[in-house]
Amino acid sequence: MSIEPMHEESVDDSGAEASGSLAATDLHHVYGRGTSEEHHALGGITFSMNKGEFVAIVGPSGCGKTTLLRCLSGLMAPTSGSVMLEGVPVESVPKDLTLVFQDYRRSLYPWLRVDANVEFPLKNSGIGKAERTERVRQALEDVGLSGHASKYPGQLSGGMQQRVSIARALAYRPHLLLMDEPFASVDAQTRASLEDVLLEVWARRRKTVLFVTHDIDESVYLADRVVVLSNAPSHVMAEIVVDIPRPRDQIETKATPEFVELRAEVARLIRDAGTGAGKPAGDS
Amino acid sequence: MTISPRLIRHAKDLGLQIIVVAAVLAVWKLGTEWADSLYFPSPNKVFAEVWNGWILDWSNTWEDNLQPSLMRLLSGFFLASFFAITTGIAIGRSRTLGDYVEPIIHFVRSIPPPALLPLFLVLLGIDDTMKIVLIATGVFPPILLNTIDGVRSIDPLYLDTATAYRISRSRRLTHVILPSAGPKIFAGLRISLSIAVILMVISELIAATNGVGFRILQAQRQFKMVDLWAGLVVLGTMGAFLNGVLSLVERRVLRWRRA
Amino acid sequence: MASASRSRRVPVKWVRGAIGAGVLFVALEVLTRAELVTAEYLPPASSILREVFSLLTTRAFLRDLWVTIQACLIGLAIATLVAVPLGLVLGLGRTAYKATIVVIEFLRPIPSVALIPLAILIYGRGTDMKVALVVFACLWPILFNTIYGMHSVDPVAADTARVFGLGRIRIGTRVYLRSASPFIFTGFKIATSIAVILAVSAELIAGGSEGIGIVMLEEASVGNQKTVYAVTIVTGLIGLVLLGALGAVERRMFAWAQAERAVA
Numbered sequence: 154m155s156i157e158p159m160h161e162e163s164v165d166d167s168g169a170e171a172s173g174s175l176a177a178t179d180l181h182h183v184y185g186r187g188t189s190e191e192h193h194a195l196g197g198i199t200f201s202m203n204k205g206e207f208v209a210i211v212g213p214s215g216c217g218k219t220t221l222l223r224c225l226s227g228l229m230a231p232t233s234g235s236v237m238l239e240g241v242p243v244e245s246v247p248k249d250l251t252l253v254f255q256d257y258r259r260s261l262y263p264w265l266r267v268d269a270n271v272e273f274p275l276k277n278s279g280i281g282k283a284e285r286t287e288r289v290r291q292a293l294e295d296v297g298l299s300g301h302a303s304k305y306p307g308q309l310s311g312g313m314q315q316r317v318s319i320a321r322a323l324a325y326r327p328h329l330l331l332m333d334e335p336f337a338s339v340d341a342q343t344r345a346s347l348e349d350v351l352l353e354v355w356a357r358r359r360k361t362v363l364f365v366t367h368d369i370d371e372s373v374y375l376a377d378r379v380v381v382l383s384n385a386p387s388h389v390m391a392e393i394v395v396d397i398p399r400p401r402d403q404i405e406t407k408a409t410p411e412f413v414e415l416r417a418e419v420a421r422l423i424r425d426a427g428t429g430a431g432k433p434a435g436d437s
Numbered sequence: 438m439t440i441s442p443r444l445i446r447h448a449k450d451l452g453l454q455i456i457v458v459a460a461v462l463a464v465w466k467l468g469t470e471w472a473d474s475l476y477f478p479s480p481n482k483v484f485a486e487v488w489n490g491w492i493l494d495w496s497n498t499w500e501d502n503l504q505p506s507l508m509r510l511l512s513g514f515f516l517a518s519f520f521a522i523t524t525g526i527a528i529g530r531s532r533t534l535g536d537y538v539e540p541i542i543h544f545v546r547s548i549p550p551p552a553l554l555p556l557f558l559v560l561l562g563i564d565d566t567m568k569i570v571l572i573a574t575g576v577f578p579p580i581l582l583n584t585i586d587g588v589r590s591i592d593p594l595y596l597d598t599a600t601a602y603r604i605s606r607s608r609r610l611t612h613v614i615l616p617s618a619g620p621k622i623f624a625g626l627r628i629s630l631s632i633a634v635i636l637m638v639i640s641e642l643i644a645a646t647n648g649v650g651f652r653i654l655q656a657q658r659q660f661k662m663v664d665l666w667a668g669l670v671v672l673g674t675m676g677a678f679l680n681g682v683l684s685l686v687e688r689r690v691l692r693w694r695r696a
Numbered sequence: 697m698a699s700a701s702r703s704r705r706v707p708v709k710w711v712r713g714a715i716g717a718g719v720l721f722v723a724l725e726v727l728t729r730a731e732l733v734t735a736e737y738l739p740p741a742s743s744i745l746r747e748v749f750s751l752l753t754t755r756a757f758l759r760d761l762w763v764t765i766q767a768c769l770i771g772l773a774i775a776t777l778v779a780v781p782l783g784l785v786l787g788l789g790r791t792a793y794k795a796t797i798v799v800i801e802f803l804r805p806i807p808s809v810a811l812i813p814l815a816i817l818i819y820g821r822g823t824d825m826k827v828a829l830v831v832f833a834c835l836w837p838i839l840f841n842t843i844y845g846m847h848s849v850d851p852v853a854a855d856t857a858r859v860f861g862l863g864r865i866r867i868g869t870r871v872y873l874r875s876a877s878p879f880i881f882t883g884f885k886i887a888t889s890i891a892v893i894l895a896v897s898a899e900l901i902a903g904g905s906e907g908i909g910i911v912m913l914e915e916a917s918v919g920n921q922k923t924v925y926a927v928t929i930v931t932g933l934i935g936l937v938l939l940g941a942l943g944a945v946e947r948r949m950f951a952w953a954q955a956e957r958a959v960a
Contacts, residue, residue: 228600245600252601259594264616264693273612274602305693325602450794457798476818536709537716547935548928549889551809551897555912556924560737635807635893642812642901650810657813665814669806676805 173239173249173328173361175225176201180234181386182220194220195231196386202363202378204328207355209364209372211419212382213426218365221387222333225363226252238329248278249328253335257315261306268293268302271321292324293317295354312343316350323354329361336371345403348375352401369423373415374401381419383426391422478663486667503675506648509565510637510679513572514630521577522622525584526614535585542581550575550632551639563644572636576629583625587618620694623687630683634676649675721745739922747926748933761930763906764899767823768891771830775887778831779838780880784872786839787846796843800836808833808894812901821904829894834887838880845879846872878950885942892935 182195194217202208212218223229225236227246236243238250251274254260261270271289280288293299296316306314315335322330336344352375355362366372372379379393397411406412462480469479491498528535553574561567595617599609641650649672656664724741727733751757786792811829819825849872899909908927915923 226601228597246603248603252597254594254598256594259592260598262595262598262613262616264619264691265612274604277603277605277608307693321602453791453794454798457795458802461799461802476814533712536712537719540713540717541720544932544936547939548932549892549896549935551893551900552909552912552928552931554900555909555916556921556928559916559919559921559924631807635809635897638807638810639897639901642809653810653813657817660817662817669810669814672810673803673806676807680805 173204174202175329175361175363176237177225178235178237180221180224180231180236182217182224182229182231186232193386195224195234196383196388197234198382198388200380200389200392202361204361205359207362207364207375207377208380209366209376209378210380210382211366211369211372211423212387213384213423214367215385216382216387216426217385218367218382219333221382222252222331222363222365226250226331228252251322251325251327251330253315253318253322253330253332255334255337257311257318257335257338258306260318261314261321263306266303266305267298267309267317270306270317271324274321274325288324288326289320292320295323295357296320296350310343312339312347315339315347319347319351319354323358323360327360329363332362332364334366335364337367344371349403351375352399356399369416369419370407373397373412373419374403374406379415379419381422381426390426393419393422476662478666482663483666483670486663487670490664490667491671501647502649502652502671505565505645506637506641506650506675509568509640509648510572510633513569513636514576514633516569517573517577517629518580518626520573521580521625522584525581525622526588526610526618528581529585529588529618530614542578546578546582550636554636554639554643558644567644568637568640571640572633575636576633579628579632580622580625583621583628584618587621588614590621591617619691623683623691627680627683627687630679631676634672634679638672736919736921739925743922744925744929747922748929751923751926751930757911760906760908760911761934763823764826764895764908765934767826767895767898767907768830768888770823771827771895772834772884772887772891774827774831775834775838776884779835779883780842783839783842783880784846784876787843787872787876793843793847796839800840804836808890809897809901812898815898816902821902825902826895826898826907829898830891833890833894837886837890838883841879841883841886842876845876848879849875878946881942881946881950885939885946888938888942889935892931892938896931 178199180195180198181193184190184192184194198221210218210221220229224231224234225243227236227243227250230244238247241247243250262273265273268289271292272285275285275288289302290299293302296319298313298316298320301309301313306317309317319335336347339347348371351362354360364372364375373395376395379395380389381391381393382388383390393415395415397406397409397415465480469477491502528538550571553571557567557571557574561570591614595613596609599613604613637648638650638653641648642654645651649668653665653668653672656662656668721741724738728735728738728740786796808829811832815825815829819828895907896909899907900913903913904910908931912924912927915927
């Protein structure tokens with residue numbers, strides 16, 4: 154194999170501005186300002202993540218997780234506050250970042266075949282044909298879809314479609330991957346297998362991943378660190394370090410006392426957030 | 438292996454179609470023989486005329502009737518399609534622009550297309566330019582309105598995805614917006630094709646010296662009813678053929694929809 | 697937030713629409729006043745507009761207008777009276793439905809306007825000829841949509857009616873006709889546009905003495921561009937009024953069908 158992604162990322166390993174590091178400072182966002190339907194979604198969110206880290210964001214429903222992700226990715230400008238990716242302010246979507254959306258049905262292009270969907274973003278960045286083909290092949294292999302390259306998304310199951318959109322993100326080779334409840338609309342069986350596909354790929358490719366979910370189990374199972382948000386206007390209530398060793402296993406890991414303990418802690422925090430008992434937790 | 442129920446259903450449908458077409462022809466034949474009407478010749482005579490007058494004399498038929506008609510129709514149709522799709526995308530992408538021009542578009546659309554003919558007759562005379570402009574103007578609004586609708590109803594997530602992957606403006610247009618508006622655009626094209634045929638016929642009935650419509654008019658003036666009906670059959674076949682070609686193109690371009 | 701911005705949008709949209717039409721008007725006016733385009737091609741927009749008003753207040757013109765509209769209305773009425781009952785019956789069975797589709801597909805490629813020369817021979821050049829053409833052309837969309845509507849009737853609704861012991865005729869009117877009515881109306885709307893197209897076309901091709909198409913041809917033949925423009929605009933206004941009225945009726949009468957479709 155000619156391309157080894159681990160090398161390309163280990164080149165700029167030095168300094169605080171390592172590739173894939175993200176810092177959000179005092180993010181506020183208000184929808185429909187000045188109208189009767191004004192909604193204060195983000196109420197001063199501050200957190201940061203390091204290169205190669207897998208961070209999960211959880212919170213009660215309607216707490217503005219999606220808003221946060223849209224602000225972090227540059228799809229939307231926050232009302233106030235700043236986002237820095239590798240030390241550079243995020244104003245539009247940066248080159249080294251991309252998103253995986255929850256609704257795979259609507260984020261894959263149904264008129265492009267699977268391989269063309271994965272290749273589509275690469276054609277923009279002046280990458281040669283040979284390398285594009287290789288990246289597509291490798292990304293599809295990573296998510297276990299090698300045999301389905303020439304199908305249309307409409308011919309695949311929901312779980313497979315979401316794997317295609319993960320493959321598309323992988324082939325793009327961002328330093329930072331943002332995922333917005335990517336597994337929320339697939340069945341439980343598929344979900345578990347997608348989680349493991351993601352962990353495996355992450356272990357192999359060492360991306361920095363920010364994973365938004367409302368599923369507590371999922372956040373603890375996947376992440377190095379869980380950031381718990383409060384109700385809207387949301388702020389960071391707590392950050393919980395998950396020091397469960399990797400590789401993790403759907404059955405064994407979830408049966409360990411540490412896992413059970415952490416899960417209960419996150420659940421308590423979210424419940425308190427829901428009842429409004431939570432207080433702002435200063436970022437470390 | 439058993440025969441799939443779908444195949445049986447298709448076979449049944451085909452059988453029904455054959456029976457119905459045969460029944461229509463039988464009613465036509467028996468009816469005309471019984472009524473012995475001046476205006477309704479029997480199908481035998483009509484199809485004999487199609488064979489002798491049109492097909493056996495193909496080179497003249499093509500040069501004097503089919504080719505001029507097709508040229509007018511297709512020129513107007515393609516001209517309008519090009520401009521309607523490009524402006525439709527521009528208007529569909531910009532609410533502001535749409536707000537300014539939409540009332541005008543809706544007004545032009547509500548003019549019955551044949552009513553434009555006298556005006557164009559005065560402005561452009563009776564030659565092919567007039568016919569092409571007439572056809573193009575008549576088919577422009579449906580394609581335009583369908584394109585606008587198609588572009589407006591694009592899923593915002595398609596665009597967010599393109600933004601997340603920093604897709605350039607031009608590729609976003611050709612690879613995201615255009616294909617997603619494709620089904621609506623084709624719906625507009627299908628409506629437009631039938632309007633184009635109507636306008637071609639009218640313009641040839643009123644101001645032409647060749648074309649299929651002109652041949653029908655000549656038959657009427659000379660009271661050759663068999664020739665007139667043969668002309669109608671040819672015109673119908675031509676319409677069906679053009680529709681078939683458009684459907685083929687649509688199936689090819691939108692094949693992902695059946696996935 | 698979306699609804700808030702939309703409620704503010706409505707007036708903005710109207711203002712912009714008016715500005716767009718105004719700009720077009722002024723541009724056309726300037727084009728001719730500055731003699732960039734000769735009046736032979738484009739008379740001043742203001743004079744065309746004045747002509748529209750004067751036509752709409754002239755008895756003779758209104759009479760011509762009515763002759764054309766009358767032919768459309770009679771033709772539409774006959775087509776509806778024939779097509780709807782026929783469609784209700786044909787729509788009850790699958791085979792009849794498919795057979796009808798074949799016939800319609802068979803006839804559809806022949807543009808109805810091509811029948812005008814034949815209709816002139818049979819019915820002459822007067823109202824009869826126009827009505828016959830309008831009936832023939834409007835029959836198909838109404839018939840097709842009625843049958844289509846019959847097939848969209850929820851079988852559960854029909855069964856429910858039967859369970860409650862409603863008789864055949866009452867099931868027919870209460871359940872089928874009511875469920876199919878939005879589709880029938882759609883067919884009627886399509887037929888209305890077709891009726892106007894055919895009536896005007898027939899007048900243009902057949903000549904004759906009365907009708908809006910005749911007025912246009914006569915004015916065109918004496919090179920009275922201003923009036924030809926004005927009459928063309930009047931046909932657009934008629935179309936706008938007709939479609940607007942039908943749209944309003946549809947929104948009032950079939951709001952329930954819209955809601956159902958939005959949910960599904």
